[in-house]
Each structure stands twice: as structure tokens, then as C-alpha cells.
Amino acid sequence: MKIDKQEFIASLGGPSAVDSMNPEAQADAIEDFMMKRLNTEKFGLALKGLNEPGIALDASGKYPTMAEIEAQIETRDYRRGVGNLFLSHTGGVPKLPPMPARPTLADYFKQRFTFTGNHVLQSANLAMKNGLSEEIILACLLHDTIQELIKVDHGWWSAQLYEPYVSEKVAFAIRYHQALRFYEDKEYGYEYPEIYRMFFGEDYKPEPYIEAAYQMVRNHKWYFETRMVTVNDLYSFEPGVNPQLEEFTDIIGRHFKQPKEGLGFDNSPVAHMWRSIATPDRPL
Ligand SMILES: [Fe+2]
Numbered sequence: 001m002k003i004d005k006q007e008f009i010a011s012l013g014g015p016s017a018v019d020s021m022n023p024e025a026q027a028d029a030i031e032d033f034m035m036k037r038l039n040t041e042k043f044g045l046a047l048k049g050l051n052e053p054g055i056a057l058d059a060s061g062k063y064p065t066m067a068e069i070e071a072q073i074e075t076r077d078y079r080r081g082v083g084n085l086f087l088s089h090t091g092g093v094p095k096l097p098p099m100p101a102r103p104t105l106a107d108y109f110k111q112r113f114t115f116t117g118n119h120v121l122q123s124a125n126l127a128m129k130n131g132l133s134e135e136i137i138l139a140c141l142l143h144d145t146i147q148e149l150i151k152v153d154h155g156w157w158s159a160q161l162y163e164p165y166v167s168e169k170v171a172f173a174i175r176y177h178q179a180l181r182f183y184e185d186k187e188y189g190y191e192y193p194e195i196y197r198m199f200f201g202e203d204y205k206p207e208p209y210i211e212a213a214y215q216m217v218r219n220h221k222w223y224f225e226t227r228m229v230t231v232n233d234l235y236s237f238e239p240g241v242n243p244q245l246e247e248f249t250d251i252i253g254r255h256f257k258q259p260k261e262g263l264g265f266d267n268s269p270v271a272h273m274w275r276s277i278a279t280p281d282r283p284l
């Protein structure tokens with residue numbers, strides 16, 4: 001297994017944190033890092049794509065039960081539904097670069113979508129390679145970015161964040177991709193994700209509101225669009241694949257209504273959500 005030295009050092013909190021460790025502690029840390037990486041590769045996920053620093057990756061590969069996951073709650077000092085911007089992944093949150101006065105979607109991608117950016121770019125890239133429509137590609141590009149702000153019920157939050165700026169169809173596909181992720185569709189080659197057995201427990205059954213959303217979408221004229229977001233989602237945690245936002249500039253230009261005042265300052269009903277992503281260090 002090849003170890004990415006920079007990633008390893010960052011996982012420990014940077015060069016000064018590594019320097020302060022004795023050789024035994026460093027050896028333990030390498031072993032720990034390799035074990036996590038091995039499990040991560042086993043489940044087909046890049047460490048970055050996992051997006052959850054505290055998830056327990058069982059070395060035996062056994063899936064936890066819902067009860068075991070429930071028991072982990074009080075072992076953490078954060079709740080799992082909180083957004084990436086509000087969490088430390090390396091033992092301290094970084095100082096964020098200031099946003100421009102009139103921020104665009106591209107500015108948020110470059111400066112705030114640090115943890116979700118690569119995954120959503122991979123999924124949009126895959127949708128493009130699969131010859132899907134520009135609206136599906138855009139839905140893939142945006143589908144998980146809200147997880148910088150909040151993870152719980154992210155499909156609904158994400159659709160709300162984008163609704164004023166995209167078509168109804170794009171917002172629909174973003175909103176309901178979350179529910180469809182729990183349900184197989186062999187016709188389109190979509191299987192239940194292995195990682196969900198880790199996240200939710202092997203005995204998890206989606207709550208009634210998720211089931212109801214799925215049943216509604218299953219018979220909806222935009223089922224295909226929504227299902228395609230999940231299909232391209234599933235295979236978009238590949239280490240070393242780094243599509244660039246510039247590949248999607250034209251699609252964004254045609255299908256995303258960038259407000260001239262900047263995202264966060266256009267007085268839209270969701271402007272405060274953009275400002276919260278721009279300035280998560282504000283105490284109030
Ligand atoms: Fe998602």
C-alpha cells in the first residue's frame with residue numbers, strides 16, 4: 001500500500017504535531033493510518049470522500065448494528081449531522097480564506113466546498129461521460145455540497161439552498177437523491193451502498209418519510225433524473241481522480257442563475273444559508 005506522506009501528516013495535525021511525537025507513537029500512527037486506508041479501500045471510498053472523521057471502521061470488516069451505532073453517540077464530541085465546515089478533521093479547524101464581496105458558485109467551490117468538492121466533481125464528470133443531460137450533470141455537481149453546512153437530511157437542505165437558482169427539475173433530483181440512495185434499482189445498475197451498512201447499521205430500515213419520498217419519486221416523471229444522480233454518486237469516491245470545476249463552466253452558465261449581488265447578498269429566502277457557509281466562524 002502506498003502512503004501519501006502529505007495526507008498522513010495532515011491526518012495527524014500537520015508537521016509540528018508529527019515532530020512532537022516519539023518514534024513509537026509515530027509507528028502506531030502509521031499502522032492506524034494504513035488500517036483505516038485499507039478498510040477505506042475495501043469499501044471503495046477515498047478517505048476524503050468518507051466525509052466523516054469519527055466513523056468506526058471495524059478492522060474485521062463486520063458491519064455494526066443500529067444499537068452499536070447508537071452506543072457511539074456519547075463517545076463523540078460532535079453530532080454526526082453537523083456540516084464539515086464546523087468539524088475538525090485533523091485536530092483543529094483551519095482559518096478560512098475570506099470570500100469576495102459578490103461571491104459566485106465557483107468561489108464557494110474553490111474556498112468553501114473543501115470536503116465535498118472532489119466527490120461532486122467526480123459525479124458530474126461521470127454523468128458527463130455517461131452522456132446524460134446538462135440538468136442531470138448540474139444536479140450531480142451540486143447534490144452533496146450542502147454537507148459543508150449540514151449533513152442530516154442533506155437532500156432536502158441542498159435542494160432548498162439551490163432552488164432559487166436552478167430549474168425545478170434540478171432541485172427535485174437534488175432533493176430526492178437522498179431517499180433513492182437507500183433503494184436498489186437493478187435496471188439502472190444501482191445497488192444499496194456498502195458504506196450505508198457502516199453509516200446506519202446493517203439492520204437499518206429507512207424511516208417512513210424516506211420510504212414515502214421514495215414511493216412518490218418512483219412514479220414521478222423525473223424519476224430517471226433523480227435515479228441518475230444516485231447512479232453517478234455511487235462510483236464517485238475514487239482516490240486520485242480530480243476533475244476541475246472549469247469543465248462545467250458552460251453548464252453552470254446555462255443552468256445556474258448567478259445573482260449579480262453575489263450568493264448570500266441577493267435577499268433571496270436562502271441568502272442566510274450561503275452567508276453561513278461563507279462565514280461559519282461568526283458567533284451569532
Ligand atoms: Fe447525497
Ligand SMILES: [Fe+2]
Pocket residue numbers: 119143144233
Ligand atoms: Fe454523493
